[in-house]
Amino acid sequence: MVPPKKNSAAVATYGDHEVITPENKLRKVVSVKSLLPGEDHPVARAEKALAGLSTEFASWMDSECERLDKARRSIAASGFTAASKDAVFHAAHDIKGEAATFGFPLVALAADSLCRLIEHTPDVTRIPVKLVDQHVDAVRAIYREYSRSDAKELAATLAKRLRVVTDEFLMHENRGRPDVLEQIMGPSIAPE
Amino acid sequence: MVRIEFNRLRFLVIDDNAHMRRMLRTLLHGFGAREVHEAEDGAAGLEAFTHHTPDIVITDWAMPIFDGLELTQMIRQPGANSNPYVAIIMLTGHSEKKRVASARDAGVTEFLAKPISAKGLYQRIVNVVTNPRPFIKTKTYFGPDRRRNVNPNYIGTERRKGGKADIIKQAPLFEKVRSQG
Numbered sequence: 001m002v003p004p005k006k007n008s009a010a011v012a013t014y015g016d017h018e019v020i021t022p023e024n025k026l027r028k029v030v031s032v033k034s035l036l037p038g039e040d041h042p043v044a045r046a047e048k049a050l051a052g053l054s055t056e057f058a059s060w061m062d063s064e065c066e067r068l069d070k071a072r073r074s075i076a077a078s079g080f081t082a083a084s085k086d087a088v089f090h091a092a093h094d095i096k097g098e099a100a101t102f103g104f105p106l107v108a109l110a111a112d113s114l115c116r117l118i119e120h121t122p123d124v125t126r127i128p129v130k131l132v133d134q135h136v137d138a139v140r141a142i143y144r145e146y147s148r149s150d151a152k153e154l155a156a157t158l159a160k161r162l163r164v165v166t167d168e169f170l171m172h173e174n175r176g177r178p179d180v181l182e183q184i185m186g187p188s189i190a191p192e
Numbered sequence: 193m194v195r196i197e198f199n200r201l202r203f204l205v206i207d208d209n210a211h212m213r214r215m216l217r218t219l220l221h222g223f224g225a226r227e228v229h230e231a232e233d234g235a236a237g238l239e240a241f242t243h244h245t246p247d248i249v250i251t252d253w254a255m256p257i258f259d260g261l262e263l264t265q266m267i268r269q270p271g272a273n274s275n276p277y278v279a280i281i282m283l284t285g286h287s288e289k290k291r292v293a294s295a296r297d298a299g300v301t302e303f304l305a306k307p308i309s310a311k312g313l314y315q316r317i318v319n320v321v322t323n324p325r326p327f328i329k330t331k332t333y334f335g336p337d338r339r340r341n342v343n344p345n346y347i348g349t350e351r352r353k354g355g356k357a358d359i360i361k362q363a364p365l366f367e368k369v370r371s372q373g
C-alpha cells in the first residue's frame with residue numbers, strides 16, 4: 001500500500017463557507033518546453049496507441065451486441081425486473097458510449113434511443129417489450145449491415161423512427177410532469 | 193507548450209466495462225503514463241483509491257454496487273481519506289443538463305462525455321493539473337469551486353455570505369511555470 005501523503009491547505013473562513021486552497025502536488029509534473037524535432041504530441045501518440053487496438057474493435061462490438069441481445073431475451077422471458085432493466089440499460093448505454101470509438105458511430109443512435117426509453121419511463125413495466133425488441137434489432141441490424149453503401153441512410157431512418165415513437169411514448173408517460181418533459185426534450189450541455 | 197510529465201502521475205481508472213478500461217489505459221500509456229490502476233465498480237474503486245492514492249481518478253458514472261456519483265461523494269469527505277481534494281474526471285454517456293449539474297454538485301472536477309477521444313481526455317487532464325480550482329466547503333457542499341468564472345453581468349442575489357473576499361483567485365500554474373523560466 002502506498003503510504004498516504006499529508007495534505008496541507010490554506011483555509012479562509014467566511015460567513016457561511018470556507019475557501020480552501022490545497023497544496024498543488026501536481027505542480028511538479030508541469031513544465032513549459034517545445035516539442036523536440038520529430039517528437040509527436042502526446043495526443044498524437046495516444047491516437048496511434050488507440051489505433052493499435054482497432055483490430056479488436058469489431059470483436060468488442062460483437063460482444064457488446066451479444067450482451068444487449070442476451071439482456072433483451074431476459075426481458076422477453078420474464079418481463080421487466082430491476083435486474084433485467086439494469087442489464088438492458090447498461091448494455092445499451094455502453095454501446096452508445098463506445099460505438100463511435102469502435103468505428104461504428106451510426107450504431108450509437110439507436111442505442112441512445114433505447115437508453116432514453118428506459119431512463120425516462122417512470123414505470124418501466126409499461127414499456128412495450130416490442131419497442132425494446134425493435135431497438136435491439138435496430139442496433140444489431142445497423143452494426144451487421146455497416147459495410148453497405150446505404151448504411152448511413154438505413155441507420156438514420158431506423159434511428160429517427162425509433163426516436164419519434166420513443167418520444168411519443170415518453171411524452172405520454174410523463175404527461176403532467178413538465179420538469180421531466182423539459183429535461184427529456186432539452187439539449188445536451190456537456191462540453192465537447 | 194505546457195508539458196505534463198505523465199510518467200510521474202498515478203491514475204486510477206474505474207469503469208465496469210473492460211473494453212473502456214482497456215481504451216483508457218491505452219490512451220494514458222500513449223500520453224506517457226506508467227502507473228495506471230484499474231477497478232471495475234465503485235466499491236473496488238474506493239478500495240483502490242485508498243490503496244493506491246492516485247493523483248487523478250477517472251471514473252464512469254453508471255456502475256454496479258455504487259456508481260461514479262456516489263463514489264465521488266464518498267471521496268469528497270474532508271477527513272475521511274488521505275486526499276479528498278483529488279482530481280476526479282467523470283466519464284459518461286449522460287450529458288443532459290440535470291446530469292451534468294448533479295456531477296458538478298457531487299464534487300466532480302471535470303466532466304467528459306463519451307465517446308471519448310485522446311484530445312478530450314488530454315485536455316481534461318491538462319486542465320486539472322495546470323488550473324486547479326480552490327475548494328469550497330459549506331454545510332451542503334465540499335468540492336472544487338463550482339464558479340469557474342466571475343460573471344460581471346450577474347444580477348442575482350449573492351448566495352455566498354462574507355463579503356468581497358469570497359473568491360480567492362488562484363494563479364494558474366502555467367503562469368507560475370512560465371515566470372520561473
